[in-house]
Amino acid sequence: MFHRLMRALVPSGVLYASWKYGETERTEASSGRLFCDMTEQRAEALAQAEGGASIEACWISEDVRADRRSQKWLNVIFLCRKIQDDTKRDRYGARERREGGAVPATGTL
Template structure:
């Protein structure tokens, strides 16, 4: 928003949105440039937002969605970006689904991504790469995906 972009910020936690709003108001020059929504992933894809966004940033968020639900969700999100839009997502690297500390995780690797891509109906080009978590208390790899329509 400080760079002049209109931002639609979405989270399923109203408390987290309130924290983000407070932080944004303290460091923002363009307070009206952020539109806040409390919504689930399913709520998002049901909105009338076809071709509305130039980019979607889903950093470490889709990893809380079951693998079998991802193709339909990603299809819905891809329909929301413009024809020249981009979509970024990241997952913990692996090939399992698990619950850790009461939170669901769907890991992703090259094989899982290739299989998932076959179930997405929207046409796109993608690039994937691995990164290492930079937090001091973590020793994890992340599977990153950049999609261009």
């Protein structure tokens, strides 16, 4: 998902993201939702794996909900330098359509 978000940005675009602070991945039993916690090191690894992203700012904050003050959140601002994308795009950044209106199947955005 991070890769798709970074590819959606123009060069010098920014992405703000926040995660619960930690190193756990878990699925909530009641809803089946997947949660992925994050540390500064994991966020840096995400940026490095992207090969065109860097971390502009990173900080830890506490949850603002009174009953969850002990929970910490990692906040990150990523900067997109240039992500390699071979998909042809129109002047608005959308993938070009083939005749008949079909979007080329590329497997990625």
